[in-house]
Amino acid sequence: MKIAVARETVMGERRVALIPDTVSRLVKQGLEVLLEAGAGEAAYFSDADYEAAGATIISDTAQLWAEADVLLKVSPPQDHDGYAETSQLREGATLIGFLNPLGHPEGIQSLARRRITAFSMELIPRTSRAQSMDALSSQASVAGYKAALIAATALPKYFPMLTTAAGTIRPAKVFVMGAGVAGLQAIATARRLGAVVEAFDIRPAVKEEVQSLGAKFVEVPLDEETVAEGGYAREVSEAAKERSRQVVAAHIAQADAVITTAQVPGKKAPLLVTEEMIAGMKPGSVIVDLAADQGGNCAYTQAGRDVVRHGVTIIGPTNLPASVPVHSSQLYAKNILTLLNHLIKDGDLQLNFEDDIIAAACVTYEGDIRNTRIKDALMVESAVSAG
Numbered sequence: 001m002k003i004a005v006a007r008e009t010v011m012g013e014r015r016v017a018l019i020p021d022t023v024s025r026l027v028k029q030g031l032e033v034l035l036e037a038g039a040g041e042a043a044y045f046s047d048a049d050y051e052a053a054g055a056t057i058i059s060d061t062a063q064l065w066a067e068a069d070v071l072l073k074v075s076p077p078q079d080h081d082g083y084a085e086t087s088q089l090r091e092g093a094t095l096i097g098f099l100n101p102l103g104h105p106e107g108i109q110s111l112a113r114r115r116i117t118a119f120s121m122e123l124i125p126r127t128s129r130a131q132s133m134d135a136l137s138s139q140a141s142v143a144g145y146k147a148a149l150i151a152a153t154a155l156p157k158y159f160p161m162l163t164t165a166a167g168t169i170r171p172a173k174v175f176v177m178g179a180g181v182a183g184l185q186a187i188a189t190a191r192r193l194g195a196v197v198e199a200f201d202i203r204p205a206v207k208e209e210v211q212s213l214g215a216k217f218v219e220v221p222l223d224e225e226t227v228a229e230g231g232y233a234r235e236v237s238e239a240a241k242e243r244s245r246q247v248v249a250a251h252i253a254q255a256d257a258v259i260t261t262a263q264v265p266g267k268k269a270p271l272l273v274t275e276e277m278i279a280g281m282k283p284g285s286v287i288v289d290l291a292a293d294q295g296g297n298c299a300y301t302q303a304g305r306d307v308v309r310h311g312v313t314i315i316g317p318t319n320l321p322a323s324v325p326v327h328s329s330q331l332y333a334k335n336i337l338t339l340l341n342h343l344i345k346d347g348d349l350q351l352n353f354e355d356d357i358i359a360a361a362c363v364t365y366e367g368d369i370r371n372t373r374i375k376d377a378l379m380v381e382s383a384v385s386a387g
Helices: 020-028 047-053 061-067 105-113 135-154 181-192 204-212 238-254 275-279 325-343 356-361 372-386
Strands: 002-005 032-036 056-058 070-072 094-097 117-120 162-164 167-169 173-177 196-200 216-218 257-260 286-289 306-309 312-315 362-365
Touching (some): 020 032, 020 047, 047 056, 094 325, 105 117, 105 372, 135 181, 135 257, 135 312, 173 181, 173 238, 181 196, 181 257, 275 306, 356 362
Parallel strands (some): 002 070, 173 196, 173 257
Antiparallel strands (some): 117 362
């Protein structure tokens, strides 16, 4: 079986799907690994490193895609110069990567037409069995870490308390909204930098995790279910959102830096920080919005840009894991390796759809779209186009 690693073509994407160490492990299992020339360069892994690990370097992109039994990527396949990358995959091949199935269901439909077996890393279930395959969590951890660093760099103040001959500098106050993997890592990093940290999440169960990191948990009692399948935050009613905004407004006004992380898979990010809240913040304050790609948690957020309103800098970074490509690639490669070991038995791909991991992550198989949420999204888009 040939496992192929494609070079990423999305602008700014510096990660790679396998690193030399994981290549070596696959080769020892009797699998053949093909690597597109230069695939690891942006993450500081040379072709020579991969060759030493047992990979075969392929310079021709079309050849690599055509020969692959299993093609590994980070970002979804792209359209370039009038042709789609997926058209280079032979029918019946397998594709694994972040495929954005709920945000771009047409891409999944294209894979189904090509009879590609596709696994979307976003859909790996958050269970104990699948923990080492959970690429969303591994990459969110990197994003949370980097968000705290961005806030510290942009803030015109120190993060830690300092006692000097010239006087005492009070520590910065950081307010983190959303205590998922990214939020918890942002809390931990801001605390390491010496800030006083508060955090808010609609899920009361995360209170202990927040407190264990040395942060204060801001509670908002809600009379509805706030946890979705897999432990993600559920999209709540407008009434619940408004109640949450009223409680957190005072904490935002006192914060020097706010980090927002709330995202709902396949939907626009919820608005957490309104124009009025931003207007009430101290001049020089900073907001880092990790949901910028999904429309943002903050008013004024623009993906990939810094915007200043009312003296507050609103930063909308995109693809933060790609800005830490060495460790992001290392983590992602381990996720991929564990998934491959789960799928491949005796040198062949063996798909048991009674297995919860395989059933959840496999989005297309033998021409069918297996995920009902993707089918529903396609039906809605079709109805909109027809209407």
